Amino acid sequence: MANNRTFSPSLQAKIDTLMSRRPKVKLGDISFDSPLLLAPMSSICTAPYRLLMEELGAGGTVSELVSCHGINYKNEKTVKMLEIHPREKNIGLQLFGEDGTAMAEAAKVAQEREPKFIDINMGCPVRKVVSKGGGSALMKDTSKLGKYFNQMKSAIEVPLTIKIRTGWDDDSINAQEVIHIAKEEGVEFVAIHGRTRTQAYKGLANWDLLETIAQTSPLPIIGNGDLHSWQMTQKRLMATRCQALMLGRGPLRNPFIFLESFLKEDDDIQFTPSDYLEVIERFRDYLEEYTDRERTVLITLRKNIVWMAAGFPNVTHFRNAMFQTPDIEETMNVTREYFDAIKDGHKKIDHNQVFMAGGHG
Ligand SMILES: Cc1cc2nc3c(=O)[nH]c(=O)nc-3n(C[C@H](O)[C@H](O)[C@H](O)COP(=O)(O)O)c2cc1C
Missing domain, CATH: 1.10.1200 (Non-ribosomal Peptide Synthetase Peptidyl Carrier Protein; Chain A)
Incomplete structure (x- = not known):
């Protein structure tokens, strides 16, 4: 990917203005250019999309979930998913799998691509993943987690991070317990999608719970879920106790969301x-x-x-x-x-209508 297409001066000026307002954040040992990060999304967050989003203000990005077994079997399609563009700066590669040994093996391979961190998918609700014990099923039996994290942590030099849900179901909300185990094993930060596994994508993300968790968490928390518009993101950013926020579906419909979240009331900036x-x-x-x-x-x-x-x-x-x-x-x-x-047209989205109620985290 050597292409160096430039934006028009008018677009670039808007980008530069809003880009300069982003505060840098440090989560554990990892620095990001903004507290607004792009969430991992399968079949979407490949290198081209991640690079584009970083250029449009995402403070960091995470790859789609990549199977540890696919990596270990050197499956061609899986290995391609590990590709990082040289201009990507703040990228994490996300792996999934139920077995600590296989995950550690795969993490070593992923590390060779020089990501900024390696992330574990602990939120995927999809049956195919969960039935084998991966994704959100990892949150079900916390007795195995310490060893699982430890195996991965000892295999790599780059920081290890996790992305979880609030719990398996309403009767087993255990994000806090998982965070404490992660802290013990040297995990750097935790991103939380504010739904349970059973909830999948139904209802709303439980931001009250995310804020409560963030208030007492021994690890930096990245809050995630339903921040669909820049107005919602801006409002949350101003009030949250989370150290950062992660946006998934929002940027798909508004690629400028990472920038517009830093608009000020008297700004005359609009993306046309x-x-x-x-x-x-x-x-x-x-x-x-x-x-x-x-x-x-x-x-x-x-x-x-x-x-x-x-x-x-x-x-x-x-x-x-x-x-x-x-x-x-x-x-x-x-x-x-x-x-x-439609060059003079305006974008109007009804955020009450469900958009893409399905995914791997
Ligand atoms: C199409 C799609 C694919 C997803 N794939 C992943 C994934 O590979 N790994 C992951 O941890 N989460 C995945 N997720 C979950 C998102 O990262 C995020 O947690 C979820 O969409 C809630 O955030 P949002 O409301 O900002 O979209 C996916 C979500 C969608 C919609």
Whole structure:
């Protein structure tokens, strides 16, 4: 990925202004450029998307979950998931697996890619992962956790972090216990999605609980869940006891959320449809540098364009037209036409409507 596409001076000026307002944070030994981080998302947080988000203000990013067994078997597709772009600065690679020995082995391999930290997925609710004892199932039997963490910690030199849920179900909320075990074993910070495993993506993230946990936690806490808009993020950022916040679905529909969260009341800064188009053009470049599989680029590009266009005028018509195009070039032509046509349009998203109620954490 050698491409060095530049943004227009007007977009770059907005980015620079908001970028400069971000406070740096240190979580344990790990420094980030902002307290707002991109959450790990499978099939989304590959190097091109993570780099784009860092350039648009994410203080740090985490890869999608990567199977420790896939790494240890040298599965080609899995190994590709470990790829880090040289310009990515604050990246963590997330691994999942039920077995401490296999995880430690895989973590050594992941470490060779020089991530800033290695993260353990302890929140995935998906049956395929949980039934083997990985993801959120790790929170079920805490008696094994000390050894599990220790095996990984002793295998690597980079910091070890974890991403958990609040517990398995309402009757077994045990995030605090897990955090204490993690602290004992030298884990650096804990990101918490404020739902239980049973809840999956239903209901709302329990921010009261996250704040209570953050208040007494012996480790830095990154709060996560339902921060869908920059207004929600800004409000939470001002009041939270968490040391940082993690955003997953929000950035998919608003790639400027990490920056807009630092808007001030009297600012005259708005990201326009043509700014969105520039971001899409850059993303296309990054995808094409990342893989020569045209189909992968096309599918990834389309999916992200649809998300980014959400809330703009006449989006349904545009979406239908785009999905009828045969290739990347045509997809981009239709996209350019659309964003040119709505150049004075505003984005309006109803955050009460459920968006992507499913994922691996
Ligand atoms: C499509 C999708 C994929 C996800 N994949 C992962 C993953 O690989 N690892 C992980 O820890 N969490 C994963 N998650 C969970 C998110 O990191 C985050 O905890 C969750 O979406 C709540 O945050 P949000 O409301 O800001 O989206 C995923 C979520 C979604 C929507």
